[in-house]
Amino acid sequence: MRRGKLWAWIVFALGxxxxxxPLIATVQFSLxxxxxxxxxxxxxxxxxxxxxxxxxxxxxxxxxxxxxVGLLLVVPAAYFVxxxxxxxxxxxxxxxxxxxxxxxxxxxxxxxxxxNSSSVLPLTNTSVGTNVLLTLAYVALALPYMYRAVDTGLxxxxxxxxxxxxxxxxANTLTILLRVIFPNIIVAVLSGAFLTLAIVxxxxxxxxxxxxxxxxxxxxxxxxxxxxxxxxxAVISFVITWGAMxxxxxxxxxxxxxxxxxx
Amino acid sequence: MSNNTDSVVTNIAAxxxxxxxxxxxxxxxxxxxxxGDYLGVAPFLLFAVLFxxxxxxxxxxxxxxxxxxxxxxxxxxxxxxxxxxNSFWISLRVSAASALLGCIFGLLIALAIIRGKLPSAIxxxxxxxxxxxxxxxxxxxxxxxxxxxxRLGLVTAFLKLYFGFDIYRAGFNLLSFWGLxxxxxxxxxxxxxxxxxxxxxxxxxxxxxAAATLGASPFQFWRxxxxxxxWPNLLGTLSLLFANAFGAIATAYALxxxxxxxxxxxxxxxxxxxxxxxxxxxxxxxLGMIVITAVANVVYLVIRTRAERWLK
Numbered sequence: 001m002r003r004g005k006l007w008a009w010i011v012f013a014l015g016x017x018x019x020x021x022p023l024i025a026t027v028q029f030s031l032x033x034x035x036x037x038x039x040x041x042x043x044x045x046x047x048x049x050x051x052x053x054x055x056x057x058x059x060x061x062x063x064x065x066x067x068x069v070g071l072l073l074v075v076p077a078a079y080f081v082x083x084x085x086x087x088x089x090x091x092x093x094x095x096x097x098x099x100x101x102x103x104x105x106x107x108x109x110x111x112x113x114x115x116n117s118s119s120v121l122p123l124t125n126t127s128v129g130t131n132v133l134l135t136l137a138y139v140a141l142a143l144p145y146m147y148r149a150v151d152t153g154l155x156x157x158x159x160x161x162x163x164x165x166x167x168x169x170x171a172n173t174l175t176i177l178l179r180v181i182f183p184n185i186i187v188a189v190l191s192g193a194f195l196t197l198a199i200v201x202x203x204x205x206x207x208x209x210x211x212x213x214x215x216x217x218x219x220x221x222x223x224x225x226x227x228x229x230x231x232x233x234a235v236i237s238f239v240i241t242w243g244a245m246x247x248x249x250x251x252x253x254x255x256x257x258x259x260x261x262x263x
Numbered sequence: 264m265s266n267n268t269d270s271v272v273t274n275i276a277a278x279x280x281x282x283x284x285x286x287x288x289x290x291x292x293x294x295x296x297x298x299g300d301y302l303g304v305a306p307f308l309l310f311a312v313l314f315x316x317x318x319x320x321x322x323x324x325x326x327x328x329x330x331x332x333x334x335x336x337x338x339x340x341x342x343x344x345x346x347x348x349n350s351f352w353i354s355l356r357v358s359a360a361s362a363l364l365g366c367i368f369g370l371l372i373a374l375a376i377i378r379g380k381l382p383s384a385i386x387x388x389x390x391x392x393x394x395x396x397x398x399x400x401x402x403x404x405x406x407x408x409x410x411x412x413x414r415l416g417l418v419t420a421f422l423k424l425y426f427g428f429d430i431y432r433a434g435f436n437l438l439s440f441w442g443l444x445x446x447x448x449x450x451x452x453x454x455x456x457x458x459x460x461x462x463x464x465x466x467x468x469x470x471x472x473a474a475a476t477l478g479a480s481p482f483q484f485w486r487x488x489x490x491x492x493x494w495p496n497l498l499g500t501l502s503l504l505f506a507n508a509f510g511a512i513a514t515a516y517a518l519x520x521x522x523x524x525x526x527x528x529x530x531x532x533x534x535x536x537x538x539x540x541x542x543x544x545x546x547x548x549x550l551g552m553i554v555i556t557a558v559a560n561v562v563y564l565v566i567r568t569r570a571e572r573w574l575k
Contacts, residue, residue, distance in 0.1 A: 005381075009375075011379070021411055022411040025416060029417065095315065103511075106549050110321055113322060140310075203401070204516070224520070
């Protein structure tokens with residue numbers, strides 16, 4: 001038994017080394033922009049740069065738009081599948097697997113071919129159209145995570161009883177979705193939202209090929225031209241990812257654990 | 264058609280009539296509601312068709328269309344140039360190596376935290392960290408590894424200063440096959456841990472005890488019980504990790520620019536500026552990627568459903 005413990009500690013220590021060293025190195029690198037001192041100059045350079053502010057703001061807006069559109073698509077679909085159309089479940093689950101199977105670069109290549117200036121729906125002609133296309137691409141990227149989060153949320157509440165009760169009280173389906181179902185799965189919805197944010201905030205491939213001024217494209221640019229600022233950017237985006245994931249963990253504690261369950 | 268947001272609202276509002284139908288008896292209500300159900304799901308499916316399925320199929324079909332607009336297999340044949348074959352070869356090697364290493368070390372770490380009797384706080388920390396690290400791919404990951412193992416990186420400098428060992432003189436280069444593989448492991452290992460942990464949890468204590476009662480050594484337990492049960496999971500996850508690495512581009516692009524010619528980077532350059540001087544060839548390249556990632560994913564899905572037999 002003691003031997004078993006020893007090997008486990010060794011594996012754990014090696015793993016810790018591999019996973020922590022790059023983080024420590026990045027932090028150390030980001031602080032050593034000046035030869036003689038440890039400073040936060042790399043961070044100030046980055047944060048004060050107007051391009052950083054613009055691209056970061058842009059990516060946040062696109063991420064929020066993707067979250068809203070994603071919820072509008074996923075919540076009704078997951079609700080109806082769970083409530084009354086379980087025969088559609090295999091189809092919907094297949095669809096939610098697709099973004100994991102199709103690499104983002106393939107997806108955006110398809111978009112560029114299909115929605116270019118000579119197509120029926122020339123979305124890439126205008127910058128608004130391209131922003132819409134980018135948003136929808138991010139909806140697609142986040143679809144598996146969003147659907148799973150919402151579906152898990154729906155599993156913890158009694159959709160059937162809530163719907164019937166609201167129906168008897170005279171609510172229509174829109175009211176039920178907005179004022180009964182949605183508030184009950186808000187924790188799950190928020191985890192889906194944070195996960196989406198973590199996935200799309202620094203996304204590079206799609207934004208770059210659609211020529212959008214996104215945060216990921218800016219990071220790549222900085223990486224190609226600067227030495228210490230990229231490390232600062234890596235720390236910033238790690239903090240964002242960590243923050244989003246931390247929020248999900250925190251939210252999980254507030255999630256309703258028990259409900260009048262039917263399954 | 265194009266305005267998805269609007270159609271969602273109208274479609275949700277539509278089944279309002281279903282509430283009226285309810286008063287007309289169970290059957291009428293069911294039929295009335297079914298209409299609404301499909302309308303609620305319709306925007307989702309429309310989105311899937313327009314922004315997932317059709318663009319991909321369009322690309323696949325494009326691979327079989329020549330410059331003159333007629334059906335051709337020439338694009339597929341043209342994939343046989345040394346540049347393209349070489350990029351597929353590098354991609355396959357990097358994906359296979361990072362998947363294999365990710366699988367082995369992910370399994371070891373998962374076994375250590377679950378079966379190694381480490382404190383439970385370590386287990387939950389590792390699982391949370393894995394959730395974060397498996398999403399920490401892309402550009403920032405490349406920056407992190409450049410700060411660690413780049414020419415001026417912390418570990419590089421440390422080894423040179425204290426041990427007089429110059430890893431770059433010894434032949435290591437972060438912007439190479441091994442450098443990229445090592446970097447990919449940073450998201451491959453955590454993904455493996457996340458996927459395999461539930462399977463290891465499924466190995467019941469009773470099996471251990473039963474085997475021990477019958478006189479099995481720990482080695483025999485793993486050789487004849489543990490591994491055979493985990494085996495399908497391992498193979499399935501291996502192919503998932505493979506697909507995961509094969510489709511990845513941002514990390515490699517930020518790390519090596521276009522110096523390491525993997526398939527997604529070649530495709531990226533092709534979309535940007537038609538470097539292969541043939542649009543149909545770009546589609547063929549995409550088709551090659553789709554086929555490889557799709558096969559790997561299907562293998563994963565098929566094996567996973569089989570693997571669930573023992574682990575319930």
